[in-house]
Amino acid sequence: MDELQCPACGETENLVGRENGDLIEVTCERCDQQWDRDPHALPTCHRCDGNDMEGAVKAIVEKSRGSQLSIVATQVVYLCRICDESILASYRVGRSPLMPDQLPTQ
Numbered sequence: 001m002d003e004l005q006c007p008a009c010g011e012t013e014n015l016v017g018r019e020n021g022d023l024i025e026v027t028c029e030r031c032d033q034q035w036d037r038d039p040h041a042l043p044t045c046h047r048c049d050g051n052d053m054e055g056a057v058k059a060i061v062e063k064s065r066g067s068q069l070s071i072v073a074t075q076v077v078y079l080c081r082i083c084d085e086s087i088l089a090s091y092r093v094g095r096s097p098l099m100p101d102q103l104p105t106q
């Protein structure tokens with residue numbers, strides 16, 4: 001496992017971990033992003049079976065009035081540095097949340 005990194009802002013130093021059952025709840029002191037980390041199960045790519053994964057923040061969107069989509073929450077997902085290389089490359093530039101693969105249509 002390489003070093004812990006905040007999936008939202010890329011911070012690697014000011015991260016605080018707190019045990020929460022089997023999981024470690026990590027909080028980034030720079031941007032307040034919180035996520036859970038399972039110390040017993042590394043995230044694994046279901047396509048190549050590799051575990052060279054990098055966290056990213058994905059938006060959960062809902063359609064609000066009119067046709068505007070608004071971000072209602074974010075979740076941390078893990079992308080494969082091999083299979084998702086191009087997504088990660090563009091994510092690292094601005095670190096704005098990834099949009100869901102499927103947008104709500106109603």
Ligand SMILES: [Zn+2]
Pocket residue numbers: 006007008009010011028029030031032033
């Ligand atoms: Zn952060």
Ligand SMILES: [Zn+2]
Pocket residue numbers: 045046047048049050080081082083084
């Ligand atoms: Zn992969």
